[in-house]
Amino acid sequence: MKTSTKTILAVAVVVALAAGIVGSVLGLTHGRVDIIAAQAVTAFDELIAKLPANEAADGWILAAPDGTVRFVFGEDTLPTDPRDAYLKIYLAPFTNAGLDVSRLPADYTVIEDTLILGADLSPTNAARARTATATLSMLIDASPNALGYHSAMAHFGIMLGDWAMVEWAANLDENDKDLVFALAPDPLIAAGVEPDSVAGWVYAQVPVHMDGKSVEVWKFLKPFDLSEGR
Amino acid sequence: MTTQTLDITGMTCAACSGRIERVLGRMDGIERAAVNLATEKATIVYDPATVRLSQIRAAIEKIGYGAAVPEPKRADENRVRRQREIRTLWTKCIVAAVFSVPLLYIAMAPMISARLPFPAFLAPMRYPLAYALVELLLTIPVIAVGYKFYAVGFRALLQRSPNMDSLIAVGTTAAFGYSLYNLYRIALGDFMAVDALYFESAGVIITLILLGKSLEAVSKGRTGEAIKKLMGLAPKSATVLRDGAQVDVPIAEVEPGDTVLVRPGASIPVDGTVTGGHSAVDESMLTGESLPVDKDVGESVFAATINTTGALEFRAEKVGDDTALAQIIRLVEDAQGSKAPIAALADKVSGVFVPVVILLALVAGVAWYFGTGGDAPFALTIFISVLVIACPCALGLATPTAIMVGTGKGAEHGILIKSGEALETAHKIDVVVLDKTGTITEGRPAVTEIIAQGIDENALLALTASAEQSSEHPLGQAIVREAQARSLVLHDVPAFDSRTGRGIAATVDARALLIGNVQLMHENAVDLTTLLRDADRLASEGKTPMFVAIDGVAAGIVAVADVIKPSSRGAIEKLAALGIESVMITGDNAKTAAAIAAQAGVKRVLADVLPQDKAAEVKKLQAAGKVVAMVGDGINDAPALAQADIGIAIGSGTDVAMESADIVLMRSDLGDVPTAINLSRKTIRNIRQNLFWAFGYNTVGIPVAAGLLYLFGGPLLSPMLAAAAMSLSSVSVLTNALRLKRFKG
Numbered sequence: 001m002k003t004s005t006k007t008i009l010a011v012a013v014v015v016a017l018a019a020g021i022v023g024s025v026l027g028l029t030h031g032r033v034d035i036i037a038a039q040a041v042t043a044f045d046e047l048i049a050k051l052p053a054n055e056a057a058d059g060w061i062l063a064a065p066d067g068t069v070r071f072v073f074g075e076d077t078l079p080t081d082p083r084d085a086y087l088k089i090y091l092a093p094f095t096n097a098g099l100d101v102s103r104l105p106a107d108y109t110v111i112e113d114t115l116i117l118g119a120d121l122s123p124t125n126a127a128r129a130r131t132a133t134a135t136l137s138m139l140i141d142a143s144p145n146a147l148g149y150h151s152a153m154a155h156f157g158i159m160l161g162d163w164a165m166v167e168w169a170a171n172l173d174e175n176d177k178d179l180v181f182a183l184a185p186d187p188l189i190a191a192g193v194e195p196d197s198v199a200g201w202v203y204a205q206v207p208v209h210m211d212g213k214s215v216e217v218w219k220f221l222k223p224f225d226l227s228e229g230r
Numbered sequence: 231m232t233t234q235t236l237d238i239t240g241m242t243c244a245a246c247s248g249r250i251e252r253v254l255g256r257m258d259g260i261e262r263a264a265v266n267l268a269t270e271k272a273t274i275v276y277d278p279a280t281v282r283l284s285q286i287r288a289a290i291e292k293i294g295y296g297a298a299v300p301e302p303k304r305a306d307e308n309r310v311r312r313q314r315e316i317r318t319l320w321t322k323c324i325v326a327a328v329f330s331v332p333l334l335y336i337a338m339a340p341m342i343s344a345r346l347p348f349p350a351f352l353a354p355m356r357y358p359l360a361y362a363l364v365e366l367l368l369t370i371p372v373i374a375v376g377y378k379f380y381a382v383g384f385r386a387l388l389q390r391s392p393n394m395d396s397l398i399a400v401g402t403t404a405a406f407g408y409s410l411y412n413l414y415r416i417a418l419g420d421f422m423a424v425d426a427l428y429f430e431s432a433g434v435i436i437t438l439i440l441l442g443k444s445l446e447a448v449s450k451g452r453t454g455e456a457i458k459k460l461m462g463l464a465p466k467s468a469t470v471l472r473d474g475a476q477v478d479v480p481i482a483e484v485e486p487g488d489t490v491l492v493r494p495g496a497s498i499p500v501d502g503t504v505t506g507g508h509s510a511v512d513e514s515m516l517t518g519e520s521l522p523v524d525k526d527v528g529e530s531v532f533a534a535t536i537n538t539t540g541a542l543e544f545r546a547e548k549v550g551d552d553t554a555l556a557q558i559i560r561l562v563e564d565a566q567g568s569k570a571p572i573a574a575l576a577d578k579v580s581g582v583f584v585p586v587v588i589l590l591a592l593v594a595g596v597a598w599y600f601g602t603g604g605d606a607p608f609a610l611t612i613f614i615s616v617l618v619i620a621c622p623c624a625l626g627l628a629t630p631t632a633i634m635v636g637t638g639k640g641a642e643h644g645i646l647i648k649s650g651e652a653l654e655t656a657h658k659i660d661v662v663v664l665d666k667t668g669t670i671t672e673g674r675p676a677v678t679e680i681i682a683q684g685i686d687e688n689a690l691l692a693l694t695a696s697a698e699q700s701s702e703h704p705l706g707q708a709i710v711r712e713a714q715a716r717s718l719v720l721h722d723v724p725a726f727d728s729r730t731g732r733g734i735a736a737t738v739d740a741r742a743l744l745i746g747n748v749q750l751m752h753e754n755a756v757d758l759t760t761l762l763r764d765a766d767r768l769a770s771e772g773k774t775p776m777f778v779a780i781d782g783v784a785a786g787i788v789a790v791a792d793v794i795k796p797s798s799r800g801a802i803e804k805l806a807a808l809g810i811e812s813v814m815i816t817g818d819n820a821k822t823a824a825a826i827a828a829q830a831g832v833k834r835v836l837a838d839v840l841p842q843d844k845a846a847e848v849k850k851l852q853a854a855g856k857v858v859a860m861v862g863d864g865i866n867d868a869p870a871l872a873q874a875d876i877g878i879a880i881g882s883g884t885d886v887a888m889e890s891a892d893i894v895l896m897r898s899d900l901g902d903v904p905t906a907i908n909l910s911r912k913t914i915r916n917i918r919q920n921l922f923w924a925f926g927y928n929t930v931g932i933p934v935a936a937g938l939l940y941l942f943g944g945p946l947l948s949p950m951l952a953a954a955a956m957s958l959s960s961v962s963v964l965t966n967a968l969r970l971k972r973f974k975g
Binding site: 010013014017018021022025026028029033034035036039144145147148149151 | 350353355356357358359360363366367370371374377410413414416417418419421422
């Protein structure tokens with residue numbers, strides 16, 4: 001057999017082998033390469049089943065069981081503010097802990113007693129769908145890099161600007177923190193917040209995967225266990 | 231018994247050569263089989279009545295290697311084939327690197343720093359499946375170009391004779407297989423499996439091994455450069471006289487008996503005898519002698535030497551494989567293919583090395599798996615590292631590469647070392663027995679002194695030489711040569727009478743000459759009173775005084791002696807500096823022998839030794855516990871050359887002496903004896919260094935790869951570093967062997 005024929009045959013075998021493996025893997029994921037997005041949406045749907053989201057004028061709203069934080073998504077905040085996924089945080093615990101709102105960074109919007117932190121995930125003014133889950137899926141598709149998987153906690157999460165996040169468990173049955181709201185502490189502390197004095201929020205270190213290593217970072221956390229009997 | 235050399239292909243490490251030796255060793259009719267990894271040759275001594283060569287080849291081919299009878303005429307083809315192999319290896323290495331470099335970056339960059347540029351769509355913790363698939367797609371081509379490791383390695387494993395390729399195949403297959411398993415886990419939703427991908431280990435290991443093999447092939451090629459140089463010396467065509475016309479023909483068409491013409495500056499195509507013309511021929515490529523040698527009608531010329539000044543016409547006598555050049559090439563090739571006893575340890579270790587390493591890797595992997603409470607990725611890392619780092623190729627290359635360079639370097643100096651064993655034994659020599667005539671001395675008498683009485687020295691020499699023109703005695707011929715050297719005019723000799731055992735009587739230029747010993751002079755009543763004292767002195771110096779009487783009156787003495795070669799004294803001093811005692815052996819009487827020994831600087835003399843007793847004298851020295859080298863040039867030296875631990879045949883010697891010798895010095899220069907011994911010492915030191923590194927590397931490398939240092943808080947060796955270290959070990963051994971190329975003598 002000629003060398004060129006051998007080479008062509010070898011390349012064909014390699015391509016067939018690669019195609020076979022890739023095909024069988026994609027078969028398992030129904031053709032989706034972004035399996036974190038797929039599973040995040042599935043897990044969110046399970047979360048919504050336990051803690052229903054409500055549809056309002058400004059989008060879908062997933063409210064914390066204690067009502068102090070709301071995750072709003074699907075519509076731009078204002079015609080002049082394109083953020084379409086944001087947290088509305090009840091501000092009193094922070095002002096009681098020393099927050100001087102005038103010292104907050106520009107992207108920390110305060111309207112009356114509420115702090116708004118969010119991100120513009122969709123390029124359109126409205127990304128609302130018929131269900132909360134479909135809306136979230138549209139936003140993730142529009143900004144896939146905003147979604148992450150927090151391996152230490154087995155949480156999916158969406159980054160909502162300046163490390164503010166809403167996270168939900170990949171498996172509600174196996175996790176005791178089914179829904180978590182997280183805020184970056186540094187801007188708040190810089191604005192006068194005494195971190196250990198924020199009522200209803202936990203100031204704690206969380207392991208995150210960074211540069212191939214697990215490192216501990218400080219956060220303000222508000223976790224919720226939605227399981228019955230817990 | 232017949233000795234046959236076979237070209238072996240498909241060997242990758244010492245385990246391969248050891249395996250072929252074991253298989254051949256078990257066959258009936260095979261007395262000895264030595265397989266050389268560096269030269270890729272097997273030398274087999276077998277009984278053709280019991281086993282056929284075809285059966286031997288079939289046995290080798292059955293275990294997965296190629297075996298072919300070498301064809302000298304295809305040396306060029308072999309060289310081209312090897313160059314093609316090197317090119318293929320480099321191509322594979324480059325292809326593998328093209329895929330491995332991005333693979334390594336993708337695998338390592340997220341672990342090194344988030345600041346390194348990295349495509350967001352491959353972030354492992356965000357897009358684990360895309361990340362894993364891209365790694366897979368980058369790895370598959372690397373595995374494909376390294377398919378030979380798998381084909382050879384697994385076949386050897388299945389035949390229960392694992393080799394280096396088996397280690398690489400098992401190690402990288404484990405890495406690839408485990409990664410593939412984790413790829414499916416990711417696809418099924420277990421994203422954390424992204425932390426247990428080892429595609430880059432498999433890819434980078436293959437790339438580094440290919441890089442090591444490429445460098446190894448280049449270095450191996452350089453170890454055989456001496457032979458390549460020799461082969462390249464022979465011209466491709468010759469000008470012969472056919473039917474009175476000059477015809478250019480390919481070298482293969484020159485036949486014995488052809489008349490060959492060589493122009494000034496051209497290479498001599500075949501061996502032969504000069505039939506016309508005069509020239510000086512540069513024979514340095516064969517003998518190492520830097521000065522061109524004068525060639526006249528009747529003198530021999532050799533293929534590949536260069537005709538310098540005049541045109542030569544000669545009769546072809548030896549062509550093709552019979553030329554001196556072809557014999558030298560064969561001799562050096564045989565030596566390079568032979569094994570030195572020092573290689574035995576490495577051979578023994580290599581034979582069991584690979585199975586032991588596989589066992590060690592399994593034990594280490596299992597121990598760490600349970601020791602870490604079931605950390606499979608960690609255990610796998612240990613398993614792969616041990617397999618990959620412990621390759622016996624450095625062990626297999628340690629001895630043969632040094633022997634290849636050493637014997638090749640010897641050939642460049644006109645020192646033909648006929649086997650690895652001779653090369654090794656030569657470094658132990660503590661006594662060198664030197665034959666006097668032709669070894670320490672020139673081997674042909676020369677005029678050393680003329681004492682003239684009442685006549686001019688040149689006039690006396692002219693008369694004496696004129697008389698000796700008709701003599702065939704060596705002493706007479708020496709006198710004629712001296713007169714010719716002084717350009718003296720010789721006279722006709724109308725009357726000449728040879729007096730056996732005494733001398734000659736002749737009439738020259740109308741004068742009656744008597745030339746001979748004291749007895750001849752006494753018989754003719756010549757008064758020697760004024761010459762006897764000088765005669766005694768000359769005799770005590772080992773010279774032969776020949777009295778000359780003109781018309782019945784003593785006219786002087788022409789002293790003739792076999793003079794020592796200019797280099798002999800220096801060579802003996804060099805031997806002393808190496809701590810080697812020189813002993814001169816001769817049939818001469820003690821007085822003459824002592825005189826020559828004193829001139830040469832030899833302190834110990836064995837005089838009055840008959841030719842047939844030389845071997846016995848060597849034996850006596852051996853019985854005293856000495857390792858003895860015998861240096862000689864004549865047929866009568868052959869038994870002593872064979873008896874000695876190392877027989878060294880010196881230059882212009884006879885075929886028998888060369889046949890009996892272990893080392894052949896192409897030049898007639900005793901200075902090459904210390905050079906040969908020095909080369910042997912340096913080669914053996916080089917082999918020891920190579921073995922030290924090869925053994926040391928594995929002794930240190932395997933425990934480190936098995937996590938011994940990690941156990942005590944030290945670092946853990948990654949499989950990729952293990953592959954790099956393994957490749958470097960072979961390259962470092964080869965580089966060390968190549969240092970011998972700097973040997974100056």
